[in-house]
Amino acid sequence: MLYTIPDYYHEFTCVAGKCEDTCCAGWQIVADEASLEKYKNETGTFAERLKESVNWEEGTFKQDKDRRCAFLNQSNLCDMYTALGEESLCRTCKLYPRHIEEFEDVREVTLSVSCPEVARILMNKKEPVHFLTYETDEEEDYEDFDPFLYSKLLDARDVMIDILQDREKKLNLRAVLILAIARDLQECIDEEDIFSMDDVFDYYQAEEGVREVKNALAEVDYYTYSRKMFQNQYQMEHLRADWESYLQKAEKLLYGNANEKIDRKRYVELQQEFHAWMAKEMPEYEIQYEQLLVYFISTYFCGAVYDGEAFAKAQMAVVSTLLIHELLMAQWMKQEKVLDINDVIDTVYRYSRELEHSDSNLNLIQELLQESNE
Known part of the structure; x- marks a missing residue:
């Protein structure tokens, strides 16, 4: 059995009663x-x-x-x-907070950012995450497992992580590049044309593919997309009693509820101001978002070998990071335009708990993202 762990795995120690929350x-x-x-x-x-x-x-x-x-x-x-x-x-x-994804002869062990201490480790990590492997003598049989698809998903994940950790590129470009790769891979899966996946990797690592994605970025309506993704959270099971009211307050701060034209203009101005503030006061924020994207992709993407939904899993990674960003912007507004690292850690682990501590929420967000693609 091959085991894989992130390079910060052994940094974790449970702080027990000193934790600001409880698992x-x-x-x-x-x-x-x-x-x-x-x-x-x-x-x-x-x-x-x-x-x-x-x-x-x-x-x-x-x-x-x-x-x-x-x-x-x-x-x-x-x-x-x-x-x-x-x-x-x-x-x-x-x-807990260890999370295990199992494949044929492979166990991938991650640390869930739903744990405040894990979120603290990852959000303070400046270097790109690497993954370590070791082998044991364990053996298990898996029925209905497609080793060839799994191999291609592994290749895709490696390409995506390489792109996400390319800090020469702007973060939003990196995020949309992995979405473009996953979208085209989904077509290969749906058409049972697995052999064309290598062409997808090559295209989006070349200048032509990057240029196509840059052009697509210019057309993104962030206000409409972010608000729609934010509202999806109300359909999910809420694990903490205060989560829905927390979302409602954040939504009103972010998107307003009076006049779409006015609200859209205000949102764009706030977003620009927030990004400028973050770049000056918390310049590591893009690294933190990179770590989150890598976390979600590394944890969930290869699970597409079981359900064939590669695109939805890549979308979940990007949308989750986007929603954490939106919640942080709302917190910044609420706190008179100030944030610190503890706000980041708090937002990350609270969002993760609502999503990752519920199988029904993980399934629902994937279904909602699939519906948005139709």
Whole structure:
């Protein structure tokens, strides 16, 4: 088995009760069968607490009215861990914030930016991310796996990451280049013409392809597109009680609600002012967005080997980074046009939790993006 990890993987250490948030609230924690069996057989003083705190029918940990795990105490520490030790934790709790994508003979392990500490590491990282590999003797069989498509998706992802990390190009050009590649790759997948994928890579790495994308950028209506993508978030499952009101306040600050002509002009002016402020006061912001784009592409793009939806996965990476940008601009406006690195970290991990802690949200955003392409 080949394992892949990002180069900052070993920088992570859980800060436990010192964390500004908790990973044990806001989402349903599902326990694996082996852990559930162990909990059923517990006979010590913690046995009654286990019996009362597990939803045995669903195989999940119960939550209180604030959606906090039944084992999470007021110091944001786990009572099960304290009583029974680390080995008592279910697979979900042991792994988080590690996220695993599995392919034939390959496991890709990333760190989820839904964890504030991971977001802090990645948003402070200045160098381009690299990926490390190591091998083990494990073997597993995968049915209905297309190794040739997977190989081409790997090639595509390498090309996309190379483009995203080319800091000689403007960030919006890099983002739209990977969208153009994914769009054309999707046509190859739909037409079962996998052999033409190499031509797509070559075209968008050459001057002609870059020029085409630059011309397309000039036609983008950022106000309409950003607002439409922003409003998609209301269709998603909201994991935190305050998320919808947070979105509503941000939407009003960004896009207004009175007169489209006036609101559009105001948005363009605000966007220009925000970009100028960021370039002066937080010049590393394009690096932070680059790291996010690489994170989403590296984590999800090759999953297209299972559903064939390469374009939607590339779109999710770009749209997620765009939405984080929009939320940051709203925060900047709310705070009288000031931001700092903690605002960036907070926005990144909060957005990620709403998206990545819900399979239904991950599926929905892909469906919405597919519909927007029709």
